[in-house]
Amino acid sequence: MSLKAENIFKPGAFPEYTYVSRNYENTGISYELRLKQALRTAGCLTSIIGPSKMGKTILCEQVIGLDNIVEVSGADFNENTDFWAIIAAKVGLPYMGEITTERASTEGKSEERDSKSEKYILSKDKIIRYYIENNKILVIDDFHYASTEMQMKMAQQLKDAIRRELKVVVVSLPHRADDAIRQNADLSGRLSLINIETWKEEDLKKIAIKGFDKLEIKITDNIAEKLAVECLTSPQLMQYICLSICTLLEDEKKQEVNDEILEKAYRFTTINFNYADVVSVLIKGPNPRGQQRKLYRTVDGKELDLYGIIVESLAKNPPMTELDFESFYNRIFNVIEENDRLKLEKQTVRNHLNHLQELLEGKEEIYRAIEWKDGKVYVLDPLFLFYLRWGRING
Ligand SMILES: Nc1ncnc2c1ncn2[C@@H]1O[C@H](COP(=O)(O)OP(=O)(O)O)[C@@H](O)[C@H]1O
Ligand SMILES: [Mg+2]
Incomplete structure (x- = not known):
């Protein structure tokens, strides 16, 4: 059976x-082995932290296996949920209920029935025992989705549960919700910490090479390298772009990935991403309060104010997720047409x-795609930068 691109x-x-x-962090040991080891350490809670879409969930699924993993999301918990009720329900255990035993009387015509009902709550112990006996491992994914208060409550329950050797992995974003776990004094000395780093080009390349090899589609090392650069540390973006390439190749009845198809595939891929509003907020900048902004001509003939120029500079080659001010200023300098460069002072850019x-700090999560902090410009969301580069109509 031949494999389909979507598989x-x-x-x-x-x-x-x-x-x-x-x-794992230049140790020569794989993330998989690191997680395996963490899970074997009795009485410890495993805390996985890493940026969005870097393979945290996939790692758990790979190591634990679909038969043994019990995945819950931080979003499953709100102020009124009973932690154990959810943990029980996920494995189909009746947590709370009423048992009614009925005995219909068989003698005579009477419709009398004897019934006895009892309320019960499955004890925490029983739930934990069920998990241990069935080799289940609890993964609390996206822990940061639970409210801070709930996170604290959960940490409290977890502390007790890991002592009884329930195996638990808590997954969250960096600098977000790790306080309830990583900064929790009650848990100190009882944590296995795993930090997921962003992806390097050589690893991203392997996704493309592996996949196209399976599909018997030719791809050179050089093309795979270009893809890896464009993916900006995101394995998910690599998977998206490769799938787009396959669709385009099938359409054109071709069996080889070449330069020409790359750009087409990049543009095609951006259709999945919805950052138009984010871009427009950045380009508009803060409310000008009726003031006319200074316009700059760009080397490719546009006229933009400095907010527009900033966005334009981010989109330039090579794609970078981190730029110090000097490099950023250089980019801006190169975007602006020669005669207009003189108008621009560094402090103005700052x-x-x-x-x-x-402006961005006051907005929803999706708008926090870039950050200006400690003298550096960071692109926090690789998909956003990819969109900037390939998704804009006049891009
Ligand atoms: N080890 C991996 N190898 C290949 N692709 C991966 C790997 N890890 C993640 N991916 C790709 O990235 C996507 C997002 O990964 P996911 O684990 O959901 O990220 P996270 O949980 O960190 O947000 C996956 O659906 C998959 O396409
Ligand atoms: Mg995830």
């Missing part, structure tokens, strides 16, 4: 055929970045 490249699910194993930062 090989899976941006939103477990990539059975393109799973790539990476090494001020504009400050204003943008303020």
